[in-house]
Amino acid sequence: MGGRLSEESQQADALGLRPMERIGEVIAATTVEIQGESYQLHNPPPLGSLVKTGGIYGVVHYAATESLDPGRPAIARGGEEREEADIFLHHPQLASLFRTTFRALAVGHSIDGKIYHFLPPRPAHVHSFVYLCSSEEVAAFTGSLDFLSLLLSASVPVAREELVAACLRQAATAQPSASAFLLQAGRELATRLGEDWASLSSILKRLRE
Amino acid sequence: MTLDTLRIGSQVEAMAHSLAQRQREAGERIRRALTTLSATHWQVLLSKETRSKFTGLAAAPLEALDVRRPAPSLGEEYTVVAVDGSHIEIDRHRPVACYLMNMGGARLRYGPKAEASLTSEPRLYFESEDLFISPASGDPVRGGEPLEGLVFHARRSQKEIEHLARGLSEAEPSSFTLGLVDGSLILWGLSGRGVEDYVREALLGKGYLQALRAVERLGEERPLAVAGYTSFPRSTEVVSALRLALCPWEATNCDRCAHHPPTEGRRCMDAAGVLDRELFQSFLAPGQRSALFANRSRVVTECYGDQEVYFFYLRGEAEVARVEVPRWVAEGGWLDMVQGVLLEQCRLGQGYPVALSEAHEQAVVTGADRELFWRIVDQALTARDIWGDGSQKSRSKRTRWV
Secondary structure, three states: OOHHHHHHHHHHHHHOOOOOEEEEEEEEEOOOEEEEEEOOOOOOOOOOOEEEEOOEEEEEEEEEEEEOOOOOOOOOOOOOOOOHHHHHHHOOOHHHHEEEEEEEEEEEEEEOOEEEOOOOOOOOOOOOEEEEOOHHHHHHHOOOOOOHHHHHHOOOOOOHHHHHHHHHHHHHOOOOOHHHHHHHHHHHHHHHHOOOHHHHHHHHHHHHO | OOOOHHHHHHHHHHHHHHHHHHHHHHHHHHHHHHHHHHHOOHHHHHHHHHHOEOOOOOOEEOOOOOOOEOOOOOOOOEEEEEEEEEEEOOOOOOOOOOEEEEEEEEEEEEOOOOEEEEEEEEEEEOOHHHHEEOOOOOOOOOOOEEOOHHHHHHHHHHHHHHHHHHHHHHOOOOOEEEEEEEOOOOOHHHOOOOOOHHHHHHHHHHHHHHHHHHHHHHHHHOOEEEEEEEOOOOOOHHHHHHHHHHOOOOOOEHHHHOOOOOHHHOHHHHHOOOOHHHHHHHHOOOOOEOOOEEOOOHHHHHHHHHHOEEEEEEEOOOOEEEEEEEHHHHHOOOHHHHHHHHHHHHHHOOOOOHHHHHHHHHHOOOHHHHHHHHHHHHHHHHHOOOOOOOOHHHHHHHOOOO
């Protein structure tokens, strides 16, 4: 991450907003999904957060930290260590042998500054930088909740109620009024989920906690 | 037709039976070797070695044979730099003569500022000076020695030690640094009479030994040592020295002895067939290292000069390893640090030095990598219309039919 971004981070922190932060890059992409690798081990974008790469927006639905080489699984090393952190201190190579990856559902894109809440015409490019969207950008994107239909219909490894609730909780923090935003989101979900009361109540329960 | 494993099974069984029998017999030989180890005075043995004509390669002891050095305490802060190489050799059935060497490196720094650097540096060699070693005067007719077989492996060892010298120069200089290579510091392949002097000079004098000297110079400015670590060694140099000690002749001459059967009647046979690691497995406790010995191989005595190779055996928790160091490491008083760091490396690496293990992981070239490499070469040549079919044998192996 360059100095410019750090400076931006500091300014944004002073304003109480989350800045646009470069967190990784695309390692595979399809029309519906962005797969990324985090620059920092154990530090993927949070579940439900909004990321952006090459004009494509995605909602993070999955992350994993695994051995770089599938043939070399991790083994327990801490039997004789006092603290967890000592394991990485005494085995400094470990940080280079694992990686953290994440997957984001494509939920929209922007062209010439205009945001569209439907799938992009083409997938993201491999090795494009992935940014965690700034509060400002999250607020702009979630100004319309049309993307919820993509989240609700997606086939993802986590329960869709978990994903939708996590996404809305994340988005609420970027709004001028979190409660007004969640109220509107609740109405939107009620419309889209129709008679699926179980799902609706499951999401609303997660939004309240 | 694939391998007929059913027919192999019974042969493997017979082998295992025979090995078990041999192992039972070895126990007695190891006991005799241990007795000799304790009973022999090292200076008397050394003196006898210089007077004898012994057919085996006997280690020259540099201290009492039955020394056991305990594991030293190790400071918190140190660095290990390890290197390991792998290669794709020249395939003479291909239309192009080239080879690839991949140098894997691991630099692991321990202590409060712990960090790691794992690197892999592949390099393609295809120029004539990469494919042949030519005499200094040049011989346009013969073209020099092709880089094949033992000469090729010696070149790889040279590249590894050069890579290590670079890695060590980049390591943080304030705390002790151990440079490690996998296996021996001795280029055994160059000891034969069939190797021309200019080949030895190119690979050793101007190659391997020059890199070792560069490391030695670096060691004059900072705390540093270099070692070759051989896991599961098969060497018998110490046992050979004990056999020499057992020989009843004042000055051993194996040629003369050969004319006096029966073979089993010879005292030296009491310890024959024992490996050094078997001897020290019984003699050393976990963590201890053996006495220090000098290697007396022809290539070392004739070519290594100031980089003469000393060695000792080290018993870790899992196995006895052979550790070789240049003379200056021993004379600089670094053997305790080498022992301490290697024991800790083995503890961290489940029985094998973790830095060497990671360097190997960085270097390794798999079968799939090999195929991909040749495919890339084929494509590049085809794109420039400089393609031939290579040998029909090679084509036949790649395109199978019934």
